[in-house]
Amino acid sequence: MIVWIILVPLIGALINGLVFATGFYKKVLGGDEHTEKSIVNIVGCGVVLISALISTYLFVHLLSLEPENRQMIQMLFEWIPSGEFTVSFELLFDTLSCVMALIVTWIGFFIHVYSIGYMHHDESYAKYFTYLNIFIFFMLILVLGDSFPLMFVGWEGVGLASYLLIGFWYGDPEKAYAGRKAFIVNRIGDFGFILGIFLIFFVFGSVNYQDVFGKALDPAFMSAVPAAVMTAIALLLFVGAVGKSAQIPLYVWLPDAMAGPTPVSALIHAATMVTAGVYMIARCNAIYSQSHTAQVIIVTIAALTAFFAASIALTQNDIKKVLAYSTISQLGYMFMGIGIGAYTAGLFHLVTHAFFKALLFLGSGSVIHALSGEQDIRNMGGLRRLIPVTAITFLVGTLAISGVPFLSGFFSKDNILGAVYEGGYTIQWLIGLITAVLTALYMGRLYLLTFEGKSSVSASVKDQIHESPYTMTIPLIILAVLSIFGGYMGVPEFMGELVGIHGTNLFDQFVSSSILLEPVETVVHHLLHLSHVTLILFSIAAAVIGIAIAFYLYYMRPLLPGKIAEGKNIEPVYKGSLNKWYVDELYDYIIVQPFTYLSNLASYFDLKYIDGSVNGVAGVVKEMALTLRAAQTGVLRGYATLMALGAIAILVFLIVWQSF
Amino acid sequence: MGVSVEHYFVLSAILFVIGAYGVIARKNLLIVLMSLELMLNAANLAFVAFSRALNDMTGQVFMIMSITVAAAEVAVGLALVVAVYAHRESLDIDLLKMLKG
Secondary structure, eight states, rough: OOHHHHHHHHHHHHIIOOOOOOOOIIISSSOHHHHHHHHHHHHHHHHHHHHHHHHHHHHHHHHOOOOOOOEEEEEEEEEEEETTTTEEEEEEEHHHHHHHHHHHHHHHHHHHHHHHHTTTTOOOHHHHHHHHHHHHHHHHHHHSSSBBBHHHHHHHHHHHHHHHHHHTTTTSSHHHHHHHHHHHHHHHHHHHHHHHHHHHHHHSSSSSSSHHHHTTTHHHTTTSOOOHHHHHHHHHHHHHHHHHHOOOTTTTHHHHGGGGGGHHHHIIIIGGGHHHHHHHHHHHHHHHOOOOOHHHHHHHHHHHHHHHHHHHHHHHHHHHHHHHHHHHHHHHHHHHHHHTOOOHHHHHHHHHHHHHHHHHHHHHHHHHHHHEEEEEEEEOOOOOTTTTHHHHHHHHHHHHHHHTTTTTTHHHHHHHHHHHHHTOOOHHHHHHHHHHHHHHHHHHHHHHHHHHSOOOHHHHHTTTTEEEEEEHHHHHHHHHHHHHGGGGGOHHHHHHHHOOOOOOOOHHHHHGGGGGOOOOOOOOOOOOOOOOOHHHHHHHHHHHHHHHHHHHHIOOOTTHHHHHHHSSTTHHHHHHHHHHGGGGHHHHHIIIHHHHHHHHHHHIIIIIIHHHHHHHHHHHHHHHHHHHGOOOOOOHHHHHHHHHHHHHHHHHHHHHHHOO | OOOOOOHHHHHHHHHHHHHHHHHOOOOOOOHHHHHHHHHHHHHHHHHHHHHHHHTHHHHHHHHHHHHHHHHHHHHHHHHHHHHHHHSSOOOGGOOOOOTOO
């Protein structure tokens, strides 16, 4: 049963890829454009819907089991039988992969449907759906695989799909470059990830989850494993996560990845693929819970990433770039939760983030669609009356991500910040709180500049503005509803207790059966003593302050932000943020340019000396052959004469030789 | 005066030189082939003569071997001559210069 979840999207990709994207249907079977699009739609979206329905069915089945038995395994075949090292192609459907599979298939389905409208005018329509289905296939292998190599297959596969879709409009060199950049930066992370897998095999003698985690939980086995080795495994795997999930220092590919079609940004670069690192760490909880050093490093990197990305998002003018940096920032939150060992809190933020960030990206896509490709928010404004459905759903997403009380982002972010505070990471908690203010501010700015205030849309575009078709607005509405109510799956326990309800965190109860090991509780000495209620008030205050500043600056006094940016002390900071703190330039200077120089040097050496010597030998032989060629006259009698003369010469020589 | 081994040797040398001259000087492919045969038989004669003089049978064995090979060679050579003639309608070896470098 489980295997069909991954097989069906593959079948869809094969049908769309072989029959339609190749032009076989139109050229050989003589089908027309309209029927082709209809079939591609039905196949492309249908297979994902089938996957989603199977996942839901299995989810219901899991619910019917006892919490400790909520796990299904399907063995397909021996994949790599090689002596000590054996990997089987085995799928695991436990509560953790169940949550991921549901997110991937259902959000994936909505985004497929949305794409019908968004990509309607594109020539490579069938190719687009082929790639999307391939992505779903690999993402499901990633989350359903039962061993590290299988996860790695999915890990690389989604990287491939991401590359193909970022460079989907490869006619534009800049977009093709963005695709390559994403692929290469991810490769650095993958290198760490694969080293981590090697080390796991070296230490545990297996790469299967059950074996590895079983041994990791066995005190007798672990007593022989030094703590430093566990830290090394945890950090090597984390390097992979840093690449895939866009954390400092490998986040640079994600903003550029916005070159792809907007639904792709929503699906791959916001809701699913970039959260693979979070899933991986949650999956390896038995390893991460045993390395305090790794946890501190992860939380610190995550907090810095969250703050750093938010500081860039504040000043970006491209609607998708703001959302991209916001995604990096929110991924930072997830890693903060996962890093301290609050696995379910991090995963819950993954889920709610998938709702509201997919919503925001699809909303931005709807705006771009309405404005015929305009992405600069300085050329927008006042769009609420023209595209009301997009505006209202976008507002819902903005409020949810800002952490406004009782929307989904509020619960999940509060879960994480509360856990970070209680874990004793006060500084990281403070950074997280400041980032929450920034989040509310930049999202408020984005909403207000796009949908409110005076319109800056050029006159020629203005007449064309239209609300998007139903295939686009219905996914928006569904995601908006999820963004509002999705948070009630995981209301933190202490919040429920405030109103006298116990057992409110259903999400935690469901997923925690997959969490094998929580970190050891340590006695924490807080700098500040804050109760749960105070923490909530801090979070609410952060959201309110951020939105209030945004409202004041970008709605009531729209001329003020420009003046602030030109202020004497502020201008360098503004410029820095606008130019992404020059990180791309820095990488270019310290990595790309030296590498190019080295490559040129190697190329020069190769051409001059290696090729030179080979060509030199060949040249000498050629010269000799050209000289000797004259002797080859083709006249038979000439040869015979020469032979006779030669024989006589030898004879004479021998006789003379004898006589001395 | 009896016939000594030197007589045979001189005859063999004369035959060889006549053959060599034929190969070098004649233009007809058939004659060239016949001259080659003459050179070969000059060598055979020397083999037999020395075999007899030195009372060693090795020379005769070589000669029989050589005649056998020569028979095969003539068969191939004549076939080539026929083929060349069929193509060129001439046996002038100066015209066969396609292998000029």
